[in-house]
Amino acid sequence: MRFSYSLLPLLLLAITQCTTSNAQWTPAVNAIKLPDSLIFTSNTANNNCTVVWHPVLQRYYSLRIGAANFPLETWVLGSSTSVCVATTAIDSRGMWYNPATNTIERNCLGALGWATFGIDAGSCATGAFTTIFPGQLQATAQSCAAFDPVLNEVLTYSAATTSVEFRDRATGTLVQALLLTGTSFANVNTESIIWTGQAGYEIGLLNWATKRVFLFSRATGAFTGQSQLPAAAVTHTQFRFCYTNNRVWLFNATLRKWNAYCIWQQTCGMDVLPVELLAFNATCDGTPSLTWSTGSEQNSSHFEIERSTDAREWTFAGRVESAANSQQLIEYAWSDPEPLHAPVVYYRLRQVDLDGGDELFDVLTVSGCGTRSSTITAYPNPTTDLLHVSINVKEAIEGGRLELRDAMGRPVSRRSYRSRLGETAPVRLEWAGSRSIPASIHRCAGRYG
Missing domain, CATH: 2.60.40.10 (Immunoglobulins)
Known part of the structure; x- marks a missing residue:
């Protein structure tokens, strides 16, 4: 069931998955949870929109949406722990890889427009940016954009009209508002959209209530298929849903963790999490x-x-x-x-x-759970020179010791004992008579283990 790869084949596999496949993939009836996961180091990263894969640098990048000082983190292939932590520098939403420029780009809140994405010499995200185009170049102020690298178009979803806005990446102008049809949109994630690049299933939305990924045709906007996510998958009404490296990703805000899912019939046999x-x-x-x-x-x-x-x-x-x-x-x-x-x-x-x-x-x-306890019974009490002690314990005891101590804690008499489970251990304590021990209160205690 488990698969292991040498380092070189694994890297080649990852690069291949990030390019457009010639083979046509079709939706799997049931999506499969994959081993891939990305965990934020920052404990404030609790509301995310997108994770993006850079196929050349072999890095994942993701950020918390909402403010310019929120965390932006970097992951290497095969590790769930981030290796770099920065800040977003601008209130960001969706992110995508642009193969024409070999860079990561992003759309931002409202009229902040589109911006570049800084990466340093160590392949770590820095948050540095330049504005590509200002203005609200998206369906809503909160839209999380996706990207079609073939037609060079940025797409966002409008829940109010159940349509997809396509804008020219080169100019920022609106190319088309494509109406989506063929299914109910009542419980669809309102701000997130994915671009898969698979012919006939290019556009994807998330039904957060039924936990299904809805797929639509770019040519017609018609509903063409779906994939059922596992019952335990964590979904959201607005954000925390994206697609990169041929995987659907869902963000768990409680764990600050992106989890990957396979939705394709032809690829879901690889690297299945047992x-x-x-x-x-x-x-x-x-x-x-x-x-x-x-x-x-x-x-x-x-x-x-x-x-x-x-x-x-x-x-x-x-x-x-x-x-x-x-x-x-x-x-x-x-x-x-x-x-x-x-x-x-x-x-x-x-x-x-x-x-x-x-x-x-x-x-x-x-x-301190399941701590041993015992009951000690002593007679006669008071006494002068002889004490009979019965010890009842909850388990077998080897090497037990019973001590009689005076008011100062000094031992007066001691005996060893043993007992079997559920049995009472009788112990006889004697000392040299009352004249050798002043009258006072004495304590009897047992030890074992």
């Missing part, structure tokens, strides 16, 4: 309890839970069967029937494929 883990949590409910959920699964056999007291040496703790194949949200739960007794216990989740491959997920900690 399990999309949405959440993994640990709580203490009398015993350590783990819960996790998946948004999609492919050829998954089961999950294994492993635990440790030092996060270095791990042991098997339990197994939960998985759904094998699913495109729906599935929730799992597991409780530790025999918890380890340590101040902190570490848990991790291992997903195992039907073909034997596996993947480890993040480590979680549980503190």
Whole structure:
């Protein structure tokens, strides 16, 4: 199920995907979540419009919309962690790669127009820009534009008229307002539009309610197909939807993360993510309890839970069967029937494929859960020189120690003991009589482990 590539073939694949394909692609009935993801370093990046791929520099770029001082970040191929952080310098919306100039360009808020996009010698976005054309060269003030590199046209969507405005990139003038037809537009994302370049399916919109990508013909504006996103996909009414590097991208504002999806029948067999883990949590409910959920699964056999007291040496703790194949949200739960007794216990989740491959997920900690407790009964009380103690513990004890201490904390008598699970351990404490120990309050305490 998993695929591995040497570095050179992987780079060649990425470059090929960014060029116009001669083969015609058709929409997949069900879109597939891909491994690709881009996570913002900045914790203020919570509302995004577009991510764009530069095929020559092998970089992804994305920014938070809304102000000139919002974050602009850069990612290298194959990594979800950004490598450069800058600011947008101008209130930006959509972005696209222009092969004619080998640059990234963008449309901005309202009448700010179109602008260039600065990239330094290290291929990091800088935010530096020059205005290409001023004015509102888009359907609405908030429009997130896309780009047709073949006809050299910038396109934006008007939800009010369900039409697409095409403008000449060379002049900024309106070329056409194309009416879209053939489906309901009631729950369509109002500001975002995508350009796929696939004949007959060039234009794309997002139905945020049904989580479907609608596709339309550039020639006629007619609805020509759709692809159903996974149930766990996070959608938005205005922004956070785009297309680049032959992938649909959706932005999760909570995680500050772009996730990629394949919507094409001919390409969705590549690099499928075996399990999309949405959440993994640990709580203490009398015993350590783990819960996790998946948004999609492919050829998954089961999950294994492993635990440790030092996060270095791990042991098997339990197994939960998985759904094998699913495109729906599935929730799992597991409780530790025999918890380890340590101040902190570490848990991790291992997903195992039907073909034997596996993947480890993040480590979680549980503190002070399942702590051992015992009941101590002592008689006679008060006493002078002999004390009978009964200790009832919740598990087997080896190397237990019972101590009698005086008011100053000094040991008066001590004994070792052991017990089996559920049994009471009798312990006899003696000392040299009342004349050797002044009358006072003494404390009896047990230790083990």
